[in-house]
Amino acid sequence: MSQLEELLAVWLPRQRWFSGKGIPIRQIRIESRHTLVSAGLEGPDLTLLIIKTGQRGHDSRYQVLLGSRPSRSLPADLAGAAIGVCQSPGGRPRVIYDAAHDVQLTAMLLERFAAPSGAGRVRFRTLPGERVRTGSAGRMLTGEQSNTSLVFGEDYVLKMFRRVWPGPNPDLELNRALSGSPYVARPCGWIEADLPGYAVPTTLAMLQTYIPGAVDGWVLATASAEKLMGGSGRATETSFAEDAALLGRTTAEVHRSLARTLPTDVLSVTAVAELADAMVERLAMASAEVPELAEHAPLVMEAYSEFARVDEPLPIQRIHGDYHLGQVIRTRSGGWVLLDFEGEPTVSVRERRRPSSPLRDVAGMLRSFDYAAGYLLVKHPGDEELEWSARAWARNNREAFCRGYADGGGADPDKHLTVLRAFEFDKAVYEVLYEARNRPDWLRVPLESIAAGASKPPVAR
Ligand SMILES: Nc1ncnc2c1ncn2[C@@H]1O[C@H](COP(=O)(O)OP(=O)(O)O)[C@@H](O)[C@H]1O
Ligand SMILES: [Mg+2]
CATH class of the missing domain: 3.10.450 (Nuclear Transport Factor 2; Chain: A,)
Structure with missing residues (x-):
């Protein structure tokens, strides 16, 4: 060494x-x-x-x-x-x-994009017609990030993919496929390298326009939930439902764009049954490790069996893959922009690039609303009234998101409850394992969602 x-x-x-x-x-x-x-x-x-x-x-x-x-x-x-x-x-x-901390060096990185070159083993590439403005230094975004993003003035974000998976990165691939959409930050360029032993270039970083003054969806949602602390009749005093509905609509629009520009397919009923088998396996594994989950396993199993019996093919396409409130920002004009299309970080890029049901993203966001409410309950345990209000808050936003999704032209979640429920349970089972291993205080959040039945048929519209 x-x-x-x-x-x-x-x-x-x-x-x-x-x-x-x-x-x-x-x-x-x-x-x-x-x-x-x-x-x-x-x-x-x-x-x-x-x-x-x-x-x-x-x-x-x-x-x-x-x-x-x-x-x-x-x-x-x-x-x-x-x-x-x-x-x-x-x-x-x-x-x-x-x-990444040295402003003198990060400014030089941006300059390399202004004079892009297709030669060499590391290449700075730009999209056709893109003229990169230089003269600013990249400052690291603070906050809980799984990568490192450098913000250049109010112009660009350079996201360096820290974990390198050989080949094209799905974040760049999907952002490019969505280029021109008002619901993503416009991609401008990328850094790629020829790594030893790999025939195709590997994406190392992506340059995107920076959206100044935007606020993270998780920050907005938890701030809204936090207002429930304000006293009696709390559930009605705060609402995030309009934002949630617009987020649903935006999500559907993005899914439709992805289905237009990238390959789509359908999963046969046999393939759906196999998907259900994989969910059953994950449930068994998690139940063996977390006894509290085992108690609810029969309820979850029932949902998986129903899913396995779905008798129509399931449309699949490229999706976000790691969709939650921390992956969307609300712009100054009140619209939503989707970020971070890298997909589920724990699986290989080859798997992440496989088409999947867009309802998986819907399930991801529904779980995130439960988490935003759960955040409040973890901070203030034992307050029954608050619990009731927080659950009502989550339910309202989940319903609003689903309604917006259907209105935006996505598959109506109300009409695909069996599929949605299976995806939501699968996600919650994953969360149970994660929380049991990393944040035992939070274990109650996915467990309580599972106990409550996840994606119960929403109240009639
Ligand atoms: N183009 C952008 N404009 C404004 N803020 C951004 C932009 N890209 C990322 N951010 C901010 O950086 C955070 C992390 O970005 P993300 O792409 O999700 O990185 P990671 O892969 O590390 O999660 C986002 O939640 C958002 O707050
Ligand atoms: Mg992210």
């Missing part, structure tokens, strides 16, 4: 975006290294590293933008980004660090 690899082995597990936390890194190797900025002896230099880690027999790849300067320490504003000190070939020490 080189000195740099040793330093990275200590630094990587501490990064928010590192997906293999808590499991020892048995192997680490810098798989490829690309110089992006070379300022010579005086630094700073910028090198793109693709790092392969081996943990418990599984290999993963990550990208790191490595900054380096000819000194032992960094200026105060960069001190938190330090990875360590290495000896350069000439014997002089160089401090190495996460260059």
Whole structure:
């Protein structure tokens, strides 16, 4: 292991975006290294590293933008980004660090998009007709992110996909397919690389227009739910239903665009039964680990059996795949924009690119409304009146979202309750496992949804 690899082995597990936390890194190797900025002896230099880690027999790849300067320490504003000190070939020490924090280097990254090139192993590409405005530095978005996004002034966001899966990234692929839609942030360019051993280029980053002044859907929804704390008659005092309905409508519009531009298919009744089998397997696995879930397993099984008996083919297409309130933003003009089409992060990109039922996204958002209400209950346990209001809040928004989805031309959720219910249970079962392992206080949120029956037929419209 080189000195740099040793330093990275200590630094990587501490990064928010590192997906293999808590499991020892048995192997680490810098798989490829690309110089992006070379300022010579005086630094700073910028090198793109693709790092392969081996943990418990599984290999993963990550990208790191490595900054380096000819000194032992960094200026105060960069001190938190330090990875360590290495000896350069000439014997002089160089401090190495996460260059995503270095405004001088991020500004140079943007400049590379202004002079895109189709040559070399790492390429900065732009969409036809795109003229990138330079002159701003990229500042890292704060907040809970699974990738690293740099915001350049009010112009662009450069999202660096930290976990690298060889091949095209679905976020870029779907955003490009939706280019021109008012419901996505316009894609402008991307960084791709030829990685050793792969015939097709791998997407490393995506440049999109930045939408200034937009607010995260989760922030808006939880703020609305929070107002339920205000006193008696609480359920009626706060409503998110108009936003939820518009979100439903927007979701349907995006699904329709995706179905127009990317392949669609139908799942045969046999394939639907197989899908149900996979759900049953996940339920069995989760019930074995979480006894509280086992209690409700018969109810969930019943929904899966009904799903397995669905006797009409199920339309499938490309979908968002990891759809929840944290993946949508409300713009200053009050419309919704969908972000982050990378899909379910725990499965391989090959699987994520497979068409699926758009009702899976609907189920994802319905779960998210339960979570926004659940957030309040986790913070204020034991308040029965609040519980009642929070449930009513979630129910209203779920219904409004479904209504908006049908009005926007999506498959009417009311008419596909068997399918929707199976998808929603499947998602909740996944959440149960996640919460049991990571946030036991939250375990009640998916469990209570499951106990309540998930996607019960909504009140007649
Ligand atoms: N184009 C954009 N305009 C404004 N805000 C954005 C944009 N892209 C991302 N964001 C903000 O960054 C957050 C994380 O972006 P996202 O693409 O979901 O990254 P991750 O894959 O890390 O979840 C979003 O929830 C949103 O608040
Ligand atoms: Mg996201």
